[in-house]
Amino acid sequence: MSQALSSEKPFQISISSFDLTLLRQKLELVRLAHEVDNAGWDYGVPLSEIKRLTAYWKDTFLPKWHEHEAKLNEDLGPQFTRDIEVDGGFGKINVHYVHRKSAVVDAVPLLFVHGWPGSVLEVKKILPLLVEESPDYPSFHVVAISLPGYGFSEAPQRKGFEAVQLAEVCNKLMLSLGYTEYVTQGGDVGSLVTRKIAQIYGPKHSKAWHTNSPIGEPPHPIKRPLLLLSHLLFSYSPSEKAGLERTMQFQKQGSGYFAQQSTQPQTLGYSLDDSPVGLLAWIYEKLVNWSDGYSWTDDEVLTWISVYWFSKSGPAASTRIYYELAQAYPEGIFSGVQTPIPVGHSYFPQDIFVVPRRWIRAANPTLVFESDHESGGHFAAHERPEELVSDLRKMFGKGGPCYGVVPGKTGYVVDVIKFGGRD
Amino acid sequence: MSDTEAPFRISISDNELESLKQKLALTRFPDELEDAGRDYGAPLADIQRLTNYWKDTYLSKWKEHEAKLNEDLPQFTRDIEVDGFGTLNIHYVHKKSTVVDAVPLLFVHGWPGSFLEARKILPLLVENSPEHPSFHVVAVSLPGYGFSEAPKKKGFGSTQYAEVGHKLMLALGYNEYVTQGGDWGALITRRIAQLYGPKHSKAWHTNMPLGEAPHPTRRPWLLLTYLLFKLSPKEKAGLERTQWFQEKGIGYFKEQSTQPQTLGYSLADSPVGLLGWIYEKLVNWTDEYPWTDDEVLTWISIYWFSRAGPAASVRIYYEVNNLTPEGFARNIETPIPVGHSYFPKELAILPRSWIKAANPTLVFESEHEGGGHFAAYERPEALVGDLRKMFGKGGPAFGVVPGKTGF
Numbered sequence: 001m002s003q004a005l006s007s008e009k010p011f012q013i014s015i016s017s018f019d020l021t022l023l024r025q026k027l028e029l030v031r032l033a034h035e036v037d038n039a040g041w042d043y044g045v046p047l048s049e050i051k052r053l054t055a056y057w058k059d060t061f062l063p064k065w066h067e068h069e070a071k072l073n074e075d076l077g078p079q080f081t082r083d084i085e086v087d088g089g090f091g092k093i094n095v096h097y098v099h100r101k102s103a104v105v106d107a108v109p110l111l112f113v114h115g116w117p118g119s120v121l122e123v124k125k126i127l128p129l130l131v132e133e134s135p136d137y138p139s140f141h142v143v144a145i146s147l148p149g150y151g152f153s154e155a156p157q158r159k160g161f162e163a164v165q166l167a168e169v170c171n172k173l174m175l176s177l178g179y180t181e182y183v184t185q186g187g188d189v190g191s192l193v194t195r196k197i198a199q200i201y202g203p204k205h206s207k208a209w210h211t212n213s214p215i216g217e218p219p220h221p222i223k224r225p226l227l228l229l230s231h232l233l234f235s236y237s238p239s240e241k242a243g244l245e246r247t248m249q250f251q252k253q254g255s256g257y258f259a260q261q262s263t264q265p266q267t268l269g270y271s272l273d274d275s276p277v278g279l280l281a282w283i284y285e286k287l288v289n290w291s292d293g294y295s296w297t298d299d300e301v302l303t304w305i306s307v308y309w310f311s312k313s314g315p316a317a318s319t320r321i322y323y324e325l326a327q328a329y330p331e332g333i334f335s336g337v338q339t340p341i342p343v344g345h346s347y348f349p350q351d352i353f354v355v356p357r358r359w360i361r362a363a364n365p366t367l368v369f370e371s372d373h374e375s376g377g378h379f380a381a382h383e384r385p386e387e388l389v390s391d392l393r394k395m396f397g398k399g400g401p402c403y404g405v406v407p408g409k410t411g412y413v414v415d416v417i418k419f420g421g422r423d
Numbered sequence: 424m425s426d427t428e429a430p431f432r433i434s435i436s437d438n439e440l441e442s443l444k445q446k447l448a449l450t451r452f453p454d455e456l457e458d459a460g461r462d463y464g465a466p467l468a469d470i471q472r473l474t475n476y477w478k479d480t481y482l483s484k485w486k487e488h489e490a491k492l493n494e495d496l497p498q499f500t501r502d503i504e505v506d507g508f509g510t511l512n513i514h515y516v517h518k519k520s521t522v523v524d525a526v527p528l529l530f531v532h533g534w535p536g537s538f539l540e541a542r543k544i545l546p547l548l549v550e551n552s553p554e555h556p557s558f559h560v561v562a563v564s565l566p567g568y569g570f571s572e573a574p575k576k577k578g579f580g581s582t583q584y585a586e587v588g589h590k591l592m593l594a595l596g597y598n599e600y601v602t603q604g605g606d607w608g609a610l611i612t613r614r615i616a617q618l619y620g621p622k623h624s625k626a627w628h629t630n631m632p633l634g635e636a637p638h639p640t641r642r643p644w645l646l647l648t649y650l651l652f653k654l655s656p657k658e659k660a661g662l663e664r665t666q667w668f669q670e671k672g673i674g675y676f677k678e679q680s681t682q683p684q685t686l687g688y689s690l691a692d693s694p695v696g697l698l699g700w701i702y703e704k705l706v707n708w709t710d711e712y713p714w715t716d717d718e719v720l721t722w723i724s725i726y727w728f729s730r731a732g733p734a735a736s737v738r739i740y741y742e743v744n745n746l747t748p749e750g751f752a753r754n755i756e757t758p759i760p761v762g763h764s765y766f767p768k769e770l771a772i773l774p775r776s777w778i779k780a781a782n783p784t785l786v787f788e789s790e791h792e793g794g795g796h797f798a799a800y801e802r803p804e805a806l807v808g809d810l811r812k813m814f815g816k817g818g819p820a821f822g823v824v825p826g827k828t829g830f
Contacts, residue, residue: 022449022451024450025449026446026449029442029445029446029460030448030692030718031442031446031692031732032688032691032692033684033687033688033690033692033732033733033734033735034573034731034732034734035684036574036575036576036577036734036738037575037576037577039574039577039684042577042598043682043683043684043685043738043741044682044684044686044687045684045685045688046684047684050688073535155454156456157456157457158456158457158607159456159457159462164791183741187565188552191678227522251623253680253681253682254681254682255677255681256674256677256678256679256680256681256682256686257678257682258677259673259674259676259677259678260674260677260678261674262674263670263671263672263674264463264464264465264573264671264672264675264703264733265464265675266453266455266459266462266464266465266466266699267463267464267465267699267700267703268464268466268674268694269453269464269699270452270453270470270683270696270698270699270700271453271689271693271696271697271700272453272689272696272701273451273689273694274450274452274693274695274696275688275692275696276687277687277688277689277692278688278692278696279688279689280688281685281688281689282685282686282688282689285516285682285685286759313454314451314454314813315453316451316453316454317453317454320456320463323463416738423696
């Protein structure tokens, strides 16, 4: 798409006074739920946390919103919106994104894709590191999209908008920005989307993908007999066992949101759109349970929640992807992981789905990069930005398995002397 | 135990009414996909209509609705001591028949039900007639529901709920009684039967009959579909309904049994959130019951204005799930006679052979052509008809409470 015809517009988050007033009025009328004695975190988010956060939101955070908003715009840097046409009758969707170019002309174009309950906010810390210029590691041009239905992107209006459509939007966005060839990084739903991008648009456009939510399927007597054999013959390491236990705990105790969002998202949506404290609890529970002892400040939490509360389409829209995925993939999203392009993994031990390495390797035959971490959870880009960026630098840097995977965009300043250039 | 019974009338304060009105006026609705129908959850058009009606009409007539409730349902409260949990102030409906030797019957609701579910069956049950037995009816608000206090400590499970129901009956002078229950009420009255039968509980009736699956597999219903060709059209329909519930209808259950407090903040704070959460069940779990907006909002109001708040009501899922992880469908047998009513739009419709195998003391069965989960509310005459047959002259549980035949 040529610049002349592009619908790209610069964007800054600027919440209207109407929206701010409505939120304040709702916070003033909050009716809190009681709690059993000594509940701790057993029943969900503790009342003491919600009380504190709600009071702080009303009395301190919200009155200073313009400062937070300014900081957010500053941290995210240049933001834009543009129309993307989506095949299959979905029409035009106005998409919001961050786009920051490195000073290194031939930086590697990288698309960062968030998940749920994440947002484009998750790119904030890794952004300066990724674009940073250095002879020691590659630089990236970064595009961080707000998926349709999230942040300041429009939401689809029709049924059936699933991973294929999200991948299409992402690919078209990269192409429209002049990045015919690019790499991707994604976690959570972003992992699914970037996997889809790899499968549909790789290797022509997507050249390699990296995820911090690696998955693989368990052994199966018919479908994965060799894995079953290995499972029976060779034991798992202590950390693999711990990971499996964590995964089962998540399935058992932590997947209620998943069941609800995959089946009756609209029903849930009435609460999320109407109640700030309801939305706060629904998301904050994940921020705490899915991260590795990350010390969330109240400002961080409320900024995160605000992106949902003030989102263009409202919080309910963000949950619909679970329903669409359940419809589109009745066999589940943990199968069909294979892609035709190189993939890199970062393993964080306190993520929610941590399965044995051999399961993951069996599911990912094009796995070229792996990096193990001693700590860190689900929100890697937010919790462990240096580690995540370091992994990307190793994967795409000189000597790395994906060096030069985007032809002509190695991520380094071209050494003019080597070409015996003039002067 | 000293008698702490006090008469009770629902009397919501002006403050609470005003607060609800203010919240309703600030409602922010989500969008909805085109042609979503009921696929994604409660439809936006319904919720918007109900919310606006609630704010603009229903609330201003609340005192009328309240008065009618109080008129239809004579209510009381009293303290009940629960082992290990201290004293809970319990709210209940109590109506005696004019027939002195009527059968004492405890009616136990479930979620998202309440004592309100006894509204229609109450006059029928207490009715005096030579043709059928009469009942003295007690409809308890389970702890955490309606105008009963909620337990303050962790671990309040089916044993404790059963204890409350039983002790209430004893406190009212009903040393021997029968029970009727659906949803949680089915589980709790079953527990009452196991703990207090046959000494006190003499027989129990449920409209949510259960049985055990022969093999717990990952997809038991999938296994069953292979048997479809052997099943009658009714049984096929039943299995399809069960499958629908397991696959599409179980999200609330998973959330409520694992993170009830997280969900609770929404239910306590957002009237439209609470409305959506419950209304979806009122529609999906019934057999096309023609809910009026007044009916729906009265039903929701009991949750909104409940003594312990709506969040308390969902904790039972967490407690029971923790205490009995093997689920509802085990340990079904009881030492006393049991009667079943089968309604085609119930949520779990199991093969009759499984149900019979799990209920060796089954003495009464009644099959219906229509009706769903909220039998007492949807099909009051049918349900009462069944109770009259089960406990009436010539019925399998006639005279099961000595000296209280109902005639």
